[in-house]
Amino acid sequence: MVGHIQHTQTDSFEPKIVAFVCNWCTYAGADLAGTSRMEYKPHVRIIKLPCTGRIDPLFIIKAFEKGADGVLVSGCHPGDCHYTTGNYHARRRWIAFKSLLEFTGIDMKRLHFSWVSASEAIKWVDLVNNITDEVKKLGPFVEYKGLCER
Amino acid sequence: MPRIGVFVCQCGTNIASTVDTKKVAEEMAKIPGVVYTGDYKFMCSAPGQDNLKEIVKEHKLDGVIVSACSPHMHEKTFRKACEAAGLNPYKCEITNIREQCSWVHHDPTKTAGTAKSIDLTRMTIERLKKNKSLSKIKIPIKKKALVIGGGIAGIQAALDIAEGGRQVILVEREPSIGGNMAKLSETFPTMDCSQCIMTPKMVEASLNENIKILTWSEVEKVDGYIGNFTVQIRKKARYVNEDLCNGCGLCIEKCPFKATSEFEMGMSQRKVIYTPFPQAVPNIPVIDAANCPKIQKDKCGACAIVCGPKCIDFKQQDTVITEDVGAIIVATGYQLMPNERFGEYGYGKIKDVISGLQFERLASASGPTGGEIRRPSDGKTPKNVVFIQCVGSRDEKKGVSYCSKICCMYTAKHTMLYKHKVHDGQSYVFYMDIRAGGKRYEEFVRRAIEHDGAMYLRGRVSRVYEKDGKVIVQGADTLSGNQVEIEADMVVLATAIVSKEGADTMAQKLGIGYDKYKFYNEYHPKLKPVETVTAGIYLAGTCVGPMDIPDSVSMGSAAASKVLALFSNDQMARETITANVNRVTCNACWDCLVACPYTAIEKEEVKNRQGAVIRMLARVNEGVCQGCGVCVAVCRSKSIDLRGYTDEQVYAAINAF
Numbered sequence: 001m002v003g004h005i006q007h008t009q010t011d012s013f014e015p016k017i018v019a020f021v022c023n024w025c026t027y028a029g030a031d032l033a034g035t036s037r038m039e040y041k042p043h044v045r046i047i048k049l050p051c052t053g054r055i056d057p058l059f060i061i062k063a064f065e066k067g068a069d070g071v072l073v074s075g076c077h078p079g080d081c082h083y084t085t086g087n088y089h090a091r092r093r094w095i096a097f098k099s100l101l102e103f104t105g106i107d108m109k110r111l112h113f114s115w116v117s118a119s120e121a122i123k124w125v126d127l128v129n130n131i132t133d134e135v136k137k138l139g140p141f142v143e144y145k146g147l148c149e150r
Numbered sequence: 151m152p153r154i155g156v157f158v159c160q161c162g163t164n165i166a167s168t169v170d171t172k173k174v175a176e177e178m179a180k181i182p183g184v185v186y187t188g189d190y191k192f193m194c195s196a197p198g199q200d201n202l203k204e205i206v207k208e209h210k211l212d213g214v215i216v217s218a219c220s221p222h223m224h225e226k227t228f229r230k231a232c233e234a235a236g237l238n239p240y241k242c243e244i245t246n247i248r249e250q251c252s253w254v255h256h257d258p259t260k261t262a263g264t265a266k267s268i269d270l271t272r273m274t275i276e277r278l279k280k281n282k283s284l285s286k287i288k289i290p291i292k293k294k295a296l297v298i299g300g301g302i303a304g305i306q307a308a309l310d311i312a313e314g315g316r317q318v319i320l321v322e323r324e325p326s327i328g329g330n331m332a333k334l335s336e337t338f339p340t341m342d343c344s345q346c347i348m349t350p351k352m353v354e355a356s357l358n359e360n361i362k363i364l365t366w367s368e369v370e371k372v373d374g375y376i377g378n379f380t381v382q383i384r385k386k387a388r389y390v391n392e393d394l395c396n397g398c399g400l401c402i403e404k405c406p407f408k409a410t411s412e413f414e415m416g417m418s419q420r421k422v423i424y425t426p427f428p429q430a431v432p433n434i435p436v437i438d439a440a441n442c443p444k445i446q447k448d449k450c451g452a453c454a455i456v457c458g459p460k461c462i463d464f465k466q467q468d469t470v471i472t473e474d475v476g477a478i479i480v481a482t483g484y485q486l487m488p489n490e491r492f493g494e495y496g497y498g499k500i501k502d503v504i505s506g507l508q509f510e511r512l513a514s515a516s517g518p519t520g521g522e523i524r525r526p527s528d529g530k531t532p533k534n535v536v537f538i539q540c541v542g543s544r545d546e547k548k549g550v551s552y553c554s555k556i557c558c559m560y561t562a563k564h565t566m567l568y569k570h571k572v573h574d575g576q577s578y579v580f581y582m583d584i585r586a587g588g589k590r591y592e593e594f595v596r597r598a599i600e601h602d603g604a605m606y607l608r609g610r611v612s613r614v615y616e617k618d619g620k621v622i623v624q625g626a627d628t629l630s631g632n633q634v635e636i637e638a639d640m641v642v643l644a645t646a647i648v649s650k651e652g653a654d655t656m657a658q659k660l661g662i663g664y665d666k667y668k669f670y671n672e673y674h675p676k677l678k679p680v681e682t683v684t685a686g687i688y689l690a691g692t693c694v695g696p697m698d699i700p701d702s703v704s705m706g707s708a709a710a711s712k713v714l715a716l717f718s719n720d721q722m723a724r725e726t727i728t729a730n731v732n733r734v735t736c737n738a739c740w741d742c743l744v745a746c747p748y749t750a751i752e753k754e755e756v757k758n759r760q761g762a763v764i765r766m767l768a769r770v771n772e773g774v775c776q777g778c779g780v781c782v783a784v785c786r787s788k789s790i791d792l793r794g795y796t797d798e799q800v801y802a803a804i805n806a807f
Binding site: 016018027028030031032033034035037038039040042045046047048049050051053054055056059062063066067068082083084085086089093125 | 220221222246248249250251252253254255256257262263265266269270273663683727745747748776777778779780782783784792795797800801803804805807
């Protein structure tokens with residue numbers, strides 16, 4: 001039933017994706033993509049945080065609840081964290097949190113965790129394009145939408 | 151209700167060609183709390199900023215959104231403009247609709263770009279509604295510096311700071327300052343005598359009233375943060391009263407016992423009460439307690455008998471002194487990789503296989519041979535000397551992956567020194583590549599080869615062994631394609647430069663980063679080469695990686711200039727993006743304390759009127775906190791928040807998505 005709905009909506013479906021990125025690496029990498037006039041799909045809305053270590057897993061749940069069809073989390077490569085170890089916390093938290101999200105029924109294809117450095121504009125472009133395609137294929141994520149209003 | 155103004159920038163056509171800025175402005179006007187919107191050609195221009203200031207005043211705005219380029223570009227500009235208009239700078243937020251929107255979505259119909267700009271600006275408006283007025287944190291600065299390491303980099307840094315009129319404490323682990331440079335004979339490429347240029351600097355440092363030199367001392371503990379460090383320094387027992395000693399040297403003369411000299415790299419003996427070398431600063435001897443019969447077995451005591459000012463004190467103990475400083479320069483230097491790791495070169499087994507630093511001592515006029523090149527085994531003058539390059543360097547399997555940078559140059563220098571002292575001698579150099587990048591460096595190597603007849607052989611040495619009083623070196627000459635065997639009298643190994651023993655524990659005391667070879671990490675390898683991630687701690691010299699004397703001196707001066715700039719103000723203002731604790735809900739689980747990368751979380755005791763501790767609380771030291779927010783995400787009771795990135799602000803942005 002759910003699969004059927006998703007299929008019919010895919011054709012004109014423009015997904016909404018939230019990206020939680022760190023200020024020092026991925027945000028700067030995304031800026032570089034702009035400065036280099038690269039092009040990528042326009043479905044991502046970036047929320048900047050100082051570090052991926054600042055990301056509360058509840059931000060991700062909230063984003064899904066508010067209508068995100070996909071979520072992207074990206075920070076500095078391991079070892080390159082501006083705050084020396086913040087991204088290790090993010091990585092550990094992600095590993096623990098991932099299985100919980102899977103358990104609650106979120107398709108892991110809707111959620112990407114990545115490292116994009118300030119010089120990896122191409123990686124950022126590919127990442128955004130890939131997650132957009134993937135989420136488009138999956139269709140809208142409706143299960144969590146308006147959860148608190150129900 | 152808030153009074154927010156939204157300014158959408160066209161950036162010429164940079165934004166306007168793919169984003170309908172007018173429409174963005176119109177849409178934003180529909181949001182509750184937005185009382186003013188408009189779009190402009192260039193917001194960052196002087197007229198653009200003036201316009202912003204006027205509108206802030208005219209409409210009595212309490213919040214400003216500028217939808218323009220990346221905040222990395224002009225956040226400071228617009229926050230300053232708002233401040234000039236009487237608004238708290240943290241009530242101004244930037245929406246990035248250029249780098250992350252107009253420049254990456256090339257749709258000429260402007261549909262995608264406009265839709266995204268509207269979303270992004272709306273999210274920023276909702277976030278702004280939750281912004282609080284913040285003020286910069288003011289930190290008092292203690293205008294006194296600590297320099298750790300008394301080599302050339304540390305001495306230079308100390309001298310520069312002292313000349314800038316500030317006080318410096320120079321801590322050195324050994325009995326004298328001088329470091330490795332004091333051991334060198336001559337220096338490339340100018341061939342001036344190392345001690346001739348070094349010792350005047352050492353004396354200058356000792357005479358400067360602003361410099362307090364603590365030798366035979368080690369930094370034990372570092373607490374605090376930029377402008378306000380508290381350092382504990384262990385002064386090891388010298389057994390000589392420094393205040394009384396006049397440096398006459400009679401004790402050294404009369405001491406009947408000897409031990410191996412560390413300064414001479416084990417090639418000669420020194421007395422048990424000693425100064426490492428004649429020009430030592432301070433010129434105060436130290437007793438080698440492990441080898442002193444008086445201290446060990448209460449026998450002898452000759453030094454105390456002859457000492458005029460009666461300054462020998464066999465009962466002296468280590469003392470720990472505490473100093474408050476505002477900045478720290480780390481200049482702990484390097485050491486050579488232990489040659490014992492290279493059995494195929496016979497080091498440690500064959501007496502006439504020595505290290506580059508040992509050769510420096512042989513060639514030095516103040517060295518164990520008085521500057522004559524005589525080999526260690528029988529004191530004969532070697533007629534054939536083989537120099538082997540890259541011993542441990544550029545050798546990931548047995549040594550280190552990096553190039554030690556100075557060996558090509560000092561080996562060329564060695565061949566020249568050797569030729570100048572032994573005219574009929576022949577030197578051979580086995581090398582991988584000659585790396586002579588630097589002012590007048592390549593010419594220097596050419597001079598060694600062309601003028602002083604050093605025979606350079608490109609290839610590696612496979613084996614070094616002893617036969618009939620000769621040291622046989624087997625190796626390859628890859629340019630001629632032949633195996634070569636040289637009957638040498640002495641072999642000199644250019645061993646890899648490695649980080650100083652204990653470099654990692656020192657880094658942990660200071661809270662600075664280091665790489666896998668335990669060299670210290672710069673804040674940024676290109677743009678912040680003397681800063682560390684810990685504010686107020688700077689780097690100089692070979693503790694960062696292999697480098698030559700000019701580079702070490704430059705770094706020492708650079709670090710000193712950073713310290714002087716810091717000390718030019720009584721207070722420093724810093725970003726207020728720091729964590730703060732909700733004192734009502736904190737339950738002292740210390741998850742934040744464990745997670746914090748900066749040890750910025752402290753335990754606070756809450757006491758009752760009788761002075762008994764009734765509760766514990768986490769407290770953020772704002773001087774140390776760098777605002778990463780790791781503590782916020784780990785807090786179970788949601789009792790820590792990050793100013794500027796509060797949960798409320800982030801959720802507001804997500805809700806508006």
